[in-house]
Each structure stands twice: as structure tokens, then as C-alpha cells.
Amino acid sequence: MNRAINKGMRVKPIELSETEREQLEIIVKKGSDWRERERAQTILMLSDGQTVIAVAAHQGVKPEAIRERRRKWWRNGLASLPDQPRSGAPSKLTDANRNQLKGWIEAEPLTCSRLTAECGVAISAGTLRNELKRMGYVWKRTRYSLKKSEIPSASNKRDTISQN
Structure with a gap:
């Protein structure tokens, strides 16, 4: 089939089970990672029968990104949504x-x-x-003093100009 003709055609929608749909909707509403929420939204839109082009336009990404998300969904299901580990410097701490x-x-x-x-x-x-x-802790700087400054602020100074 001609590729130009194929561009506007709808692909077979992703069929989701009720539990998969519920999990995807929870991720979209309450997910902590924006990338994961966006991927879940992509799968939901494709399952509703929207075209790759329409989903790409709605999310502001290239159609190939949507196609890749669909391919990953077919291979891994819900496991395809979170980011995979990335390379980087190894941890300095053992x-x-x-x-x-x-x-x-x-x-x-x-x-x-x-x-x-x-x-x-x-x-x-x-x-x-x-x-x-x-590790689940919060790092905050140490505050050395909680005393108020001895220097008065400009708003607290009284007018020193005498009126004659």
C-alpha cells in the first residue's frame, strides 16, 4: 500500500482489559512522573480509536514517538510506561x-x-x-540563629525629617 495513503488511515486500536484501563487512568490522574502520565494518556487515546497523527498533534510530539509507544505497549504492557534506567556516572557511595x-x-x-x-x-x-x-530523608541547611536582626528595616524607621 502506498505510504502516503497509509498516513491518514487508522490502525487497529489497542484493546485494553478493564483493569488495564483503570490502571492507566489512575496513572494519568495521579502519576508522579509526567513522562509516565503522557505515555499512559497515549495508550488510552489509541485504545479509543484515535489515529497516531491525531494523538501526536494533541500531545505535541512526532508521530514516530506515538508509534514507538504503541510498539512498546504491545511488547511490555504496563511495564513499558516508566522510564528505563539510564547511563551515567556510577555512584560514589557503596x-x-x-x-x-x-x-x-x-x-x-x-x-x-x-x-x-x-x-x-x-x-x-x-x-x-x-x-x-x-533513602527517604530530607536535607535542609542548618540555621545558625533564629534571632531577629539588630538592624531595623527601612519600613520600621520613623521619619527623622522635622516639619517646620
């Missing part, structure tokens, strides 16, 4: 370092220099913050 961090966190406030001094691992504050976030 599992032993993470366990040590967990012990320190529960005992007292933590700094990067302590990890460097005791474990010989040099990491930045950003790396430490990311590792703590993965």
Missing part, C-alpha cells in the same frame, strides 16, 4: 557508606566532611542531598 550515613543521620546532624574524614569518600553537598533523598 552500600556500606549508605548504611554508615543512615546511622549517623539518626544520631546527629551530618556534614560532607565527616564522610570524607571517616570513610575516605569525597562527595559534594548535592550528591549527599540526593543520596539522602533516595
Whole structure:
């Protein structure tokens, strides 16, 4: 068949079970990752019989991206929605370092220099913050003082100009 003719034709819609449809709708409404929500929306739109071109135009992506999402859905189902692991620099911290961090966190406030001094691992504050976030903790800067400033703000100053 001529490719130009095939462009506007509808492909066979994806048939979803009731549980798959419910799971996809939950992901679209409450999913934490925008990419996963968008992929779920794509599958739902294709299952409703919309064309690849129409879905691509609605989502602002190229039609080939929609075709690829459909192919992945046929191969992996719901497992095709989350991002796959990506390459990058290996973690500087070992599992032993993470366990040590967990012990320190529960005992007292933590700094990067302590990890460097005791474990010989040099990491930045950003790396430490990311590792703590993965472990379920929140990193906040230490506030040295909660006292109000001794210097009055401009809005609190009284007019010093005398009126004659």
C-alpha cells in the first residue's frame, strides 16, 4: 500500500482489559512522573480509536514517538510506561557508606566532611542531598540563629525629617 495513503488511515486500536484501563487512568490522574502520565494518556487515546497523527498533534510530539509507544505497549504492557534506567556516572557511595550515613543521620546532624574524614569518600553537598533523598530523608541547611536582626528595616524607621 502506498505510504502516503497509509498516513491518514487508522490502525487497529489497542484493546485494553478493564483493569488495564483503570490502571492507566489512575496513572494519568495521579502519576508522579509526567513522562509516565503522557505515555499512559497515549495508550488510552489509541485504545479509543484515535489515529497516531491525531494523538501526536494533541500531545505535541512526532508521530514516530506515538508509534514507538504503541510498539512498546504491545511488547511490555504496563511495564513499558516508566522510564528505563539510564547511563551515567556510577555512584560514589557503596552500600556500606549508605548504611554508615543512615546511622549517623539518626544520631546527629551530618556534614560532607565527616564522610570524607571517616570513610575516605569525597562527595559534594548535592550528591549527599540526593543520596539522602533516595533513602527517604530530607536535607535542609542548618540555621545558625533564629534571632531577629539588630538592624531595623527601612519600613520600621520613623521619619527623622522635622516639619517646620
